[in-house]
Amino acid sequence: MTRFLLKRIGQAVVVIFFVTVIVFLLLHSVPGGPAHGILGPKASPQAIAEFNREHGFDKSLVQQYWAYLNELFHGDLGESYTLNQSVASLIGQRIPKTLVLTGLSTLVALAVAIPLGVWQARRRKGLADYAVTTVVFVGYATPVFFLALVLVIVFTQKTQLLPPQAPQTQSIAGLFADSRALILPVLAGAIATIAAFSRYMRSAVLDNLAEDYVRTARAKGASERRVVWLHIMRNSLTPIVAMLGYYLPVLFSGALVIESVFNYPGMGLLFWNAAQTSDYPILLGAVLVIALATVIGSLLADIVQALIDPRVRGTIK
């Protein structure tokens, strides 16, 4: 297990190294170079040369990359062109909030999707299964912005049960203090995820229901509930965990659409605004963070899978 961990972490480090190279090269392929990006298209050649010298852009690519890596190691992702703040602090402020939103949506989604998938699998091809499948597909197919708007109309305009805007606060505690305002964004995020995960769960449970070990468990005298929630569950969670691992970057990158509909101050909104103002350091910083989350997510998924499935554990000694 230790060897497996070291090997996987080693692989992750190599992948991250390549990610930094790509991000670095992207930064330099901005049309006209970074100077144009910051000083604008009308900048004079002297101003550009001055800017390049000041920021070290006149050195060789290798030297620049080395400087870039060095800054990265010190947590320096550069300065935002437009917000007069370091990218690291911007991302640092936004990530916890995004994680609250996406994490809560995912938890809600899993709490609904896993039992729903199991419930459907046991009623396969029954009326209830078809009905739920229809609803789930509609949920899956509806664009998120439309879904969010429907929620806003129903819960804030028609019934006025909930506030239409997410909590506007700087602190995490503030988010939870105004928890009613969190409900709609979390719900909007959860619905599409429920659709995806419940389908996965349904098919995983269906596959396992046909397995011989289920017959063995029944022949032992295990109750249907025990068969499903103990014997089948352990085996059905593996694909869900794998999915979750690849879902981790989504948790970090935030729900762009939902954040803009509900004006939620998270990563997605930051990214969206940066894209509109050509604020490249923010965009690339965000790309780097999301890439890191992707690598770590798949690593975590592998480890959790090994914990659930002894056969995976056996092969990774």
Place this chain on the structure above:
Amino acid sequence: MSDQPPTLAIEDLSVTFGSGHRTVRAVDGVSVTVAPGEIVAVVGESGSGKSVTSMSTLGLLPPTAKVGGTVRVGGVDVTTLDGPRLRAVRGAEVAMVFQEPMTALNPAFTVGWQVAEALRLHTDLSRKQALDRAVELLEMVGIRDASRRLGQFPHELSGGLRQRVVIAMAIACEPKVLIADEATTALDVTVQAEILDLLRDLRTKFGMAMLVITHNMGVVADIADRVVVMYQGKVVEQAPVDDLFARPEADYTKRLLAAVPRLAPGERRDREAPEKETAALSLENLVVEFRGKGGSRVRAVDDVTLTIAEGEVLGLVGESGSGKSTVGRAAIGLVKPASGTVRLLGESLGEARGRALRRLRRHCGIVFQDPASSLDPRMTVGDCVAEPLVINGVGDRTERVVALLKSVELDPALRLRHPHELSGGQRQRVGIARALALDPRLVIADEPTSALDVSVQAAVLEVFLELQERLGFACLFITHDLAVVGRVSDRVAVMNQGRLVEVGARDDVLFDSQEEYTRRLVTSAPVPDPTEQRRRRAERHRL
């Protein structure tokens, strides 16, 4: 024995699936009784309803099945029970051992947990007590080092050990009835013999009534006191085991027994082995390696030297993992040897490249084990057979395909059908026709009849041997079934753990071997004759 009231009494059982005019009657008026301490075998080919019968005794049939008649266990009709009362019977009164021990155990839990679960479902033992008892049970079924095995997962055990675990689980609550549904079918013969011994011991120890479901007449002869023969959902004959084999009454039983290949000196093809100088295939010091766990190398084939003369049939036998199939694949260059040489018709396969290699392969045909998966489901039968002709640019194909189908005794009209519309036996005939399409001088047949029922197997073997006689191709016949090898081979080679144990004339190897492994293998293979089987069992126990 039969004076006591039966522990298990199945009366007039009928099971139907589906509804309306698409009803399938899987079991039709079956009555079987098993007395305490008695072993009753239910035999039949696929589709005879034997497994459905066994499932119905535990109420394990899918909800779509309609069950009529009664299944009494110790006087209680199981078919009327539901919910908790049925579960109280399952595992405690009637327990079951299944065919495929790998899939019968839950891969996500340790074997100790699974054995303990059987106990905890029916007793109020604590977790600790149940695990302690599980150790005892594992020891009882002959697992050494049981306390260490307790913490292992099913995939860490061999097939034989897994089946022992399943049996330990089944006997955990000392059930009155033990049902073994093809419990030894997936196992090697030597392991099968041990498991049959174990079942016999347990019967003596606990006095359980045992219902053994099998298609293997050798297993029946080995273990049964009484035999029930099923055919198309009905019982065609019931008799004590000696009577059934000595004086079968029903026509079906007679046909079934006649179709079973027997391992005996006289049971062979009536022909002289060809004596030709040239070798169709010669392997010299063949070594094949695969990459194993953590980059280590596993020798699947270790220093094997073999020759097959033109027109000769060499039977290659061995248990699973012995490397016999790998030898077959290496022989036509499907796997690359790590060292050693393969010569096809005198030319070295290792040096042949591209066109030369394809030209050499033209002289080889191959027949695989499972005809259902080795024929492309989207191609018609005709296209499957014609494919080697197309690849090698042979014209005049329709006529050739018709002739080939006729030669394997199939209606040429079948060439327009798809493989799934054919029966298993028909599909394997198509596989043979395809292998013979290019008039090969060497045919590799890898377990060609292992997936077939005995009566179908007999017919397919007959066709194959007739063609071999007529066309005179050499054949490497790979199988685990010693009786089949005895039937078809001129010479026999035995493999064990990648190495060639011995190779020689058929009778010398099968009936007069000096090698201990071969003798153990031969005596482990059950023969369809109760008296002879008792003698062989005694002989095996002496080895």
